[in-house]
Amino acid sequence: MPFLSVxxxxxxxVREARRGSHPCVLEAAALAEAGGADGITxxxxxxxxxxxxxDVRALRKAVKTRLNFEMAATNEMVAMAxxxxxxxxxxxxxxxxxxxxxxxxxVAGALANIREVVKRISGAxxxxxxxxxxxxxxxxxxxxxxxxxxxxxxGPWAHVFSHxxxxxxxxxxxxxxxxxxxxxxxxxxxxxxxxxxxxPIAALQGLRELHIGHSIVGRAIMVGMREAVRxxxxxxxxGVAS
Numbered sequence: 001m002p003f004l005s006v007x008x009x010x011x012x013x014v015r016e017a018r019r020g021s022h023p024c025v026l027e028a029a030a031l032a033e034a035g036g037a038d039g040i041t042x043x044x045x046x047x048x049x050x051x052x053x054x055d056v057r058a059l060r061k062a063v064k065t066r067l068n069f070e071m072a073a074t075n076e077m078v079a080m081a082x083x084x085x086x087x088x089x090x091x092x093x094x095x096x097x098x099x100x101x102x103x104x105x106x107v108a109g110a111l112a113n114i115r116e117v118v119k120r121i122s123g124a125x126x127x128x129x130x131x132x133x134x135x136x137x138x139x140x141x142x143x144x145x146x147x148x149x150x151x152x153x154x155g156p157w158a159h160v161f162s163h164x165x166x167x168x169x170x171x172x173x174x175x176x177x178x179x180x181x182x183x184x185x186x187x188x189x190x191x192x193x194x195x196x197x198x199x200p201i202a203a204l205q206g207l208r209e210l211h212i213g214h215s216i217v218g219r220a221i222m223v224g225m226r227e228a229v230r231x232x233x234x235x236x237x238x239g240v241a242s
Contacts, residue, residue, distance in 0.1 A: 007213025
């Protein structure tokens with residue numbers, strides 16, 4: 001059974017719609033942990049569209065499980081990661097025009113910079129993950145960059161889940177997952193997963209951790225955060241069992 005890290009970014013998205021203090025990101029994280037979350041993920045974007053610097057610092061003090069810090073590979077975010085010292089840091093691509101992360105980080109195309117960023121963060125005692133597409137070239141580059149964790153982008157799988165193309169996409173993920181394990185890196189996965197499509201991903205051999213946010217926060221509006229997390233973990237367990 002892989003671990004579940006719940007991304008609380010979109011709790012902050014709702015809060016920032018009114019520039020107020022509610023809903024509270026810290027309360028959401030605590031309720032997610034109460035529901036069985038094994039960790040909390042937070043993405044501090046350069047444009048601060050949802051999560052703010054103070055949220056990250058407060059979560060570092062409040063989270064009782066593990067805090068995963070999603071970040072762009074910039075000097076500003078490297079400094080924040082080193083100052084906050086999350087349990088792990090994940091490098092992700094970031095464009096101000098995008099609604100959400102649109103694809104994996106091009107580690108192969110920016111290897112020198114990514115390698116330097118990984119070196120700086122890991123030198124501070126923080127394990128570094130890279131969020132990549134299920135592409136052999138990117139897995140090889142992640143290893144060359146010194147990343148200890150690879151998170152495979154499951155957005156394409158989620159997009160074709162209800163269509164005929166899901167078989168080839170799952171096979172592509174499985175092959176990339178095998179490469180990650182063979183390279184000695186920890187295997188994580190995430191993006192656009194919900195309680196309906198998560199099962200086959202949770203069942204990937206050697207998968208250590210899933211990072212899921214939007215669908216859990218959306219479901220929490222209907223049933224509450226604790227129940228939304230419990231439902232997701234049940235869906236993951238069903239996938240592993242099948």
